[in-house]
Amino acid sequence: MSRLHSPLLDRPLGESLSAARDAGHTHWQGSLDLGRSEEAVKLAPDHWQWRGLALPYPGKLKDRTLYWWDGDDFAPVSRYAGKLIKLVPTDWQVPTFEIDGIKMLPTSKASPLEDARHKVALVQPAGKRVLDCCGGLGYFAACCLDAGVTKIQSFEKNEDVLWLRRLNPWSPDPDESGGRLQLTHADVAQAITQLADASFDAILHDPPRFGIAGELYSLAFYQQLARVLRKGGRLFHYTGSPNKLTSGRDVPREVAKRLETAGFRAELALDGVLAVRR
Secondary structure, eight states: OOOOOOOEEOHHHHHHHHHHHHTTOSEEEEOSSTTSOOEEEEEOSSOEEETTEEEOOOOOOOTTOOEEEOSSSEEESEEESSSEEEEEOOTTSSOEEEETTEEOSOOSSSOHHHHHHHHHHTTOOTTOEEEESSOTTSHHHHHHHHHTOSEEEEEEOOHHHHHHHHHOTTSOOGGGTTTOEEEEESOHHHHGGGSOTTOEEEEEEOOOOTTTOGGGGSHHHHHHHHHHEEEEEEEEEEOOOOOHHHHOOOHHHHHHHHHHHHTEEEEEETTEEEEEEO
16 A cells, blocks of 8 residues: 655645745745644745645635645545545544545544544553454554554455545555554455454454444354454454434444353443453
8 A cells, every 4th residue: 555645735724825925925834744744845926846846726625625636636535436435634633534424533532543542552452463353544553553563454445445544644554564564455344254263362343333334243243353363352342322312222232242142251441342352
């Protein structure tokens, strides 16, 4: 998975570039990689320079949208193939993503990366082999790498989500992980059957909602998780907190009971379930 190198703009940033030009400034300094770093760019009346490229000033940009240079224009970091998948800026610099307007990661109380760090800490990844069932933007993997994981094997089914990762500076790059991160474009519900027994020390499972990917909440899948996890190994399963009054279901407790049947000891933790292989 090679990175796509481009400045990333949102509406305030695009307006800042244009305002600096209009004020007669010859340079602008700020972050063009969502807060990962700062750099200075040269400003001219009809273009600005980024790493040797002469780029036009962006036109009117929309709120809650990130833009990248696609070689011809500044285009939204989004794709549509039956569903609209887009990278979305947050107040924390670290972006989330949406599918048809539904936010995939919590962002109300902390950045999605900080939220992932609290969940990853539950499985204590240092020195372990970790299975990351649904890779998404890779924040679980990034936190595992920071924590000293020995190896993390990550699966992501959606090709468009993998494309978002190539543009997101906060997504970990397998090529820069020293071989510790293996990212595979595959459906973990199928791929897990090819993994060896007891081949992982911990598992992180952050599936889409039950209504979208019910197979990833099934007893059969949980039995596969139990098979590939060593005895005593930890699993964190994100469930979110769906409203029981509107859904009529208590998904976290349903998940905990099903994990117990599959061979785990399970308890509610954070916004999901923490389980230990019996």
